[in-house]
Amino acid sequence: MQDLKEFADSPSSLVKREFVRALDDAINALYGGLKKEEANMELTLSEPTELNLGDISSSIAFKLAKIAKTSPVGIAKEIAKSAKPTEHILRFEDANGYVNAFVDEKKYAELVLRDITKRAKGYGRSGVGKHQKVIVEYPSVNPAHPWHVGHLRNALLGSVISNILEACSYDVEREDYIDDLGLQVATALWGWNNMGKYSGSMKFDQWLGELYVKVNAEMQKRPEVKQEIDGLVKKLEEVGSQESRTGREIAERCVAAHQQTAFAYGIYHDVMIWESDIVKAHLLSKALDVSSEILEKPGEGKYAGAIIVKLDKIAPLARELEGSREDAKVIIRSNGAATYIGKDFAFHAWKFGLIDAGFRYKKFIEQPNGKAIYSTSSEGSSMKFGNVKRAINIIDIGQTYEQLIMRVMFSLIGHREITDNIVHLAYGKVNIEGEKLSGRAGNWLGEGRNYTADDLLSEATKRAMEIAQKSEKISNKESVEQIARAIALSAVKFEYLRVAPEKEIVFSWNTALNFEGNSGPYVMYTYARARKILARGNFTSQDLSQGDISEVTRGYDFALIKKMGEAQEVVEKACAESRPNVLTDYLLDLSSLFSKFYESMPVLKGERAREVRLAIVFALTVVLENSLSLLGISTVSEM
């Protein structure tokens, strides 16, 4: 287990703290009696709009001015005059009522460069998670068709958020919930029995998806098909039935195909939980036992025979539900089958260790990252999955209502802490050029409508190949394909991740295959250029000490250094908010600053500044590499 002490202070937070202390001291000396406790000093901090205004800024004078009923300009002036320099802060100035600090660029550069070199791959990581156990659920695609471009968003978000949590010292369990008992699998099973034969010429999930679409079309023509499928849904739940065995087999083959997609995108898991194993473990009745106090079973009326939760119990804790058309939510149907909310509640009771499932697990497949995915199973051994402190569910925004009810139910049975620690990461839908992605209609696969995640990757790779083949910078032509693949992945991933999760995305080939501007390839390109400079300059990381730190100026070199000093705070922010776009923004900032540095400050011909600039370039490659790896994007040294 990693020692959390090593994460004590990042360069940017260290300087912030010095700044805050200097301001505090100055304010106490000047206006000892003035109540400034109300103003949280941290929250007044920002970066000045221009480099020549300084490096850190505080708007504290505005708050004090209000209390003292004088002008902020005068207060800022006084504070700036009496604040004492610190180890890394040279001087203070006031401007427009702000108090600005000028960091000693030489000392700070040394601090940042040394920290990056020392921590290397660990640079940018944080200890805030304190090894708390958290389970992240994604993408939980029905095993009846391939992933489409919308499922990909879910999987990428889940995978990257897991990476970020891990970088913040959380102990992460990457979990995938497989509903092999639902209508979708029943539909596929009907097709399997009546319409199709798998020849092996196509990826299994693709084939199954097309079959699934055909069955739906058949259902429109012959209503009796729907009834047969409904019958299959029941049969699937019968432990030991022929249908349940075949259904699981089809689902497993489909999931194995999903995993090929996942691996191609560098998306991994630790454990899969199958609905059929949840049923076998009687998780539901155990969940009912612990929640019986809030459940009702009406003998008559609309909900006769079902087990329900009254919404008026929930509404006081979730005001969004007042005024709903319904007055209750069904947990168990009158036919005995659980609803989605019922299942999800039981599942979360397991996740938090409220009930024990006695699951057995077997190894499902060895992943390319060297770790196995375990799967619940009727055989195998017991393992320590679940029993977490926090659960993050990557589920689209349309399910907010259900997630809310499910979460609040825990408060009603006396587990407020569980409600508070189930995070519904509600992401916006991915639409395709004017229409919705519809699983049922299957408007995203087959016959020229290639919107599967596999289609996207092969299209992106094709496009990257065209560009990479023309590149004169790639010395080893045999690596062109591998490089093109890395570039294609970066383009697609970056494009998905740069948009805030809650926003809807209209999928378009043009933006998904963006290789310029705010894009993954742009960041990779920056990295490749930096690497080339290091190679030409024969730089090895031990040379860091040879750099003459006094050659650092207040130009783009220092701007870049400052940005690099923020890495850990950026990762912590991305983690706290579950927003990978915080990281993509950071990478673009870094890349853009490096480009400016590169254009204006020669490294190899930098004369006396050569060594320290090489060190800056090296530091940049480390920070880029670390940040990109959290996004699941790999680097190449030429492209």
Next chain:
RNA sequence: GGGCACGUGGUGUAACUUGGAUAGCACGGCAGCUUGCGGAGCUGUUGGUUGCGGGUUCAAAUCCCGCCGUGCCCGCCA
């Protein structure tokens, strides 16, 4: 009927949680930069009453109230 999310130049977006200096970036348009460490780049320029109207505040894209628009949800479907 109720609720949720979104609304920022022609387009895609950042900043909204925690109010703060000239609303940042990219695409597109226009004009430039390569016998220079990699032009997938850089520089300049064009284009915004931050959906509308009020309010709070020294200060509002950000907070509050009321509207409008778009999408989604409120099922014994998952």
